[in-house]
Amino acid sequence: MRHGGKRMPRRFKQFILTLAGNRILQRKNGAMVLYYHGVAERVFDPVVQALHMPVNEFEEQIQYFHKHHTIISMDEFCEALQKRRLHSSQVVLTFDDGFKNNLTVVAPLLRSYGLPFTVFISTEQVENGWRYPGYQMRASIWCTEMDTLTIPSLNLQLHIPTSEERLMAIELIGDKMRDLSEMKLKVVLAELRAHIPDSRWSELNEMFSTDAVMTWDDVRALHAQGVTIGSHCHSHAILHKLQDRQEIRRQIETSKRLIVEHVGECRYFSYPHGTKRDISKTAYELVKATYQLGFSTVNAPVDNFADPHLIPRVGTPSELGRLRGAMVSCRLGGGNYRKWAKQMVLQSG
Ligand SMILES: [Zn+2]
Known part of the structure; x- marks a missing residue:
């Protein structure tokens, strides 16, 4: 290998290779x-x-x-x-x-x-x-007795009679929630929670005590x-x-x-x-x-x-x-x- 017209000393070359090798190894093995x-x-x-x-x-x-x-x-x-x-x-x-x-x-x-x-x-x-927004969203969609999910602030209405449709709705709305401003998120969460009566919410929160903070x-x-x-x-x-x-x-x-x-x-x-x-x-x-x-x-x-x-x-x-x-x-x-x-x-x- 030519370097500045002169051959790089073998020892120096070895030193450089070891340094590079160590760096690669350290990165792979973090x-x-x-x-x-x-x-x-x-x-x-x-x-x-x-x-x-x-x-x-x-x-x-x-x-x-x-x-x-x-x-x-x-x-x-x-x-x-x-x-x-x-x-x-x-x-x-x-x-x-x-x-x-x-x-x-x-x-x-x-x-x-x-x-x-x-x-x-x-x-x-x-x-x-x-409770966290993710819990509120999942519980609202998964546990509602309604067959239709209505979220006016997202201009969204979804028919969710089956488990598959509910899972898809959870994925879709979860994804949309990630790009909202804090103010808009609060509106969406209120609209989601409205799919379950208040008295039922206290039962759900007790049942899902895992999600208590x-x-x-x-x-x-x-x-x-x-x-x-x-x-x-x-x-x-x-x-x-x-x-x-x-x-x-x-x-x-x-x-x-x-x-x-x-x-x-x-x-x-x-x-x-x-x-x-x-x-x-x-x-x-x-x-x-x-x-x-x-x-x-x-x-x-x-x-x-x-x-x-x-x-x-x-x-x-x-x-x-x-x-x-x-x-x-x-x-x-x-x-x-x-x-x-x-x-x-x-x-x-
Ligand atoms: Zn988190």
């Missing part, structure tokens, strides 16, 4: 940040309780990671990323939304194994005890046990590019302020929904200015060169076999993540 939502004693309706995993399957996963990996805390992860000391045996456990079962089911189980975890909460839900007392109790508490926006707003800048700022800053007030610190953030489509340039910049780390749901291992404010995570199907498969396939797809993270940095200049 740590894994997993994201869960809830874990329940019983999941009897997988449509409405879509975000919850049965406790026996969760424990099977934990036993597997406990045996084959090193589960590290969020602070350890943050330090390892800064010092470029992440490696493939490390796993971080995170939970989005802040369901009550994180305190009642997850915490005792993980404590019995001596394992750390992190919960990202949406503070408006914690303040008011409101923690109170501040619960959050403080979790924090007192050593669980890391992070932010998941104020009202779980999806920070897409059509969302108003002031609203994005309010979401990112209010939740941090409230969490600091209640538990004393808040250094980490996870973007609601968190795919590429759900993270605008503005959101990325504001998260960068406010938090030490920001977590997406883009699937990839976290190598030592990952953007601290666009950290990839891996979703967790209930069956261990499928989760292991997802972890293997995400190691192969890291290129997509890097391209996206690079573009985001370039765009925000």
